Amino acid sequence: MQTITNAGSAQETRDLGKKFAGSLKPGDVIALFGQLGSGKTTFIQGLSKGLGIDNFVTSPSFVIINEYPLNNRGQKTSFFHIDLYRMDSAGEIEDLGMTDLFNDRSIVAIEWADKAGMLLPENCKKIHFNFVSENEREVVFS
Amino acid sequence: MNILAIETSCDETSAAVVKDGTEVLSSIISSQNDFHAKYGGIVPEIASRKHIESISPVIKEAMERAAIGFKDLDAIATTFGPGLPGSLIVGLSAAKAISFALKKPLIGVNHLEGHIYANFLLEPKLKFPFICLIVSGGHTQLVKVTGHMEFETLGRTRDDAAGEAYDKVARFLGLGYPGGPIIDKLAKTGNENAVNFTRPMLARQSPGGGGLEEEYKYDFSFSGIKTAVVYYVKKNPPRPLGEGLGVRVDIAASFQKAVVDTLVEKTIRAAEENSIKTVAIGGGVAANSKLRADMKAACKNKGIKCIVPPLELCTDNAAMIGCAGYFRYKKGMVADYSLAIESTARIG
Numbered sequence: 001m002q003t004i005t006n007a008g009s010a011q012e013t014r015d016l017g018k019k020f021a022g023s024l025k026p027g028d029v030i031a032l033f034g035q036l037g038s039g040k041t042t043f044i045q046g047l048s049k050g051l052g053i054d055n056f057v058t059s060p061s062f063v064i065i066n067e068y069p070l071n072n073r074g075q076k077t078s079f080f081h082i083d084l085y086r087m088d089s090a091g092e093i094e095d096l097g098m099t100d101l102f103n104d105r106s107i108v109a110i111e112w113a114d115k116a117g118m119l120l121p122e123n124c125k126k127i128h129f130n131f132v133s134e135n136e137r138e139v140v141f142s
Numbered sequence: 143m144n145i146l147a148i149e150t151s152c153d154e155t156s157a158a159v160v161k162d163g164t165e166v167l168s169s170i171i172s173s174q175n176d177f178h179a180k181y182g183g184i185v186p187e188i189a190s191r192k193h194i195e196s197i198s199p200v201i202k203e204a205m206e207r208a209a210i211g212f213k214d215l216d217a218i219a220t221t222f223g224p225g226l227p228g229s230l231i232v233g234l235s236a237a238k239a240i241s242f243a244l245k246k247p248l249i250g251v252n253h254l255e256g257h258i259y260a261n262f263l264l265e266p267k268l269k270f271p272f273i274c275l276i277v278s279g280g281h282t283q284l285v286k287v288t289g290h291m292e293f294e295t296l297g298r299t300r301d302d303a304a305g306e307a308y309d310k311v312a313r314f315l316g317l318g319y320p321g322g323p324i325i326d327k328l329a330k331t332g333n334e335n336a337v338n339f340t341r342p343m344l345a346r347q348s349p350g351g352g353g354l355e356e357e358y359k360y361d362f363s364f365s366g367i368k369t370a371v372v373y374y375v376k377k378n379p380p381r382p383l384g385e386g387l388g389v390r391v392d393i394a395a396s397f398q399k400a401v402v403d404t405l406v407e408k409t410i411r412a413a414e415e416n417s418i419k420t421v422a423i424g425g426g427v428a429a430n431s432k433l434r435a436d437m438k439a440a441c442k443n444k445g446i447k448c449i450v451p452p453l454e455l456c457t458d459n460a461a462m463i464g465c466a467g468y469f470r471y472k473k474g475m476v477a478d479y480s481l482a483i484e485s486t487a488r489i490g
Contacts, residue, residue, distance in 0.1 A: 010366075035372065036314055036368065036369075036372050037365070037368055037370075037371075037372035037373065041301060041365065042301075042365070056300055058299060058300070058302070058303070059301055059302045059303075059306060061302070061310065062303065062305075063186065063226060063485075064185070065186075085310070086185075095187055096186075096187065131373070131376065134370070134373045
């Protein structure tokens, strides 16, 4: 099923992410698609707030993978924020060990998920971000 | 007192010997830039492997250039964070091994402290308090320094670091990697007033009149400038790259102006509002020629003393770690062998 939502500002994109976090459980993989500046990191900033992460979630493009510990009813779980912007092939991504993170102790969100191709799990949650105007975005959940 | 310092937090393998805190006897930096250029940025796994290959020869060369023996060392200083885990662990392991073998103290240094202390290598008599702008590929932070190892972080980036925005915009415009030096060079021939890109969180008062939240008034946001560039290019597509850089040069220059204006204005504002008369800078983006020139001009205009370290002290280097390590040692801040890497270490 596909849901199309409009976000009129960066704050609304953040709010969408925060709300979406409520539906997540360990083991979930979220694949984010969209051009540079389309709101992927902004959405994840809201999502991480929704997961109860206090830190400012900043862009992981530089370090590629950021890990944030989650407090999940005493269980040790983590939220991984991955950015494949600088990766060129699925082979390089495999070398990162990304697929090792797809397990029931992690929630993983992947920016520029199109670069991961076949490495994405079949049941991942896909979110597409499209430009409407400089500040407005169309967010498509599928 | 001779300190052997090691720095491997990102993609430079570096070792230095520093005497009495501010006299650099040797400083060796082995850059991995060529290995990472093809990826448009640093790849953690490659960086870690390259550090392992380079660390021993780099330390050996630092000792030879300093013309001292290991028995003449008094302590070993190393970066423990922030940085890439796989990179940090190489330098920390080497430092622990040497410290253990020589039975000399181990000093763990925060990488951001290092960038601040690079200013003492240029100006050993630097007086407190001062404001330091740390700006690089991974960090953008304004720190108030009130004494040795006494820091208060006034603001930091809320999304992209300044250097990261440079890399992304350079890649988006098809200009290549590393984005900072490339845009810096191109911008000299472009019209920086061609496009008036947004300067997020620069206004003392937001357009709605609500004003900035007091707590965040020294924070930065570079994601918005990046988005503004993307949107501008979408609406005004430049000619294909095959026909020359054309308008891309003006876009790059205008982007750089937006970033540098933000960095300079927030730094000056932090100095003025805290009644501080000295400003220092550090980090890879502090090597940017426009930032250096504009910061000096703005400080001069306001009667603020401005310290701008030479390029080789702005980018990552072990000499600054040796300097910071010395002042840590003086304060008794010596580590034991339980010292672990801390990839997200903060100061202040």
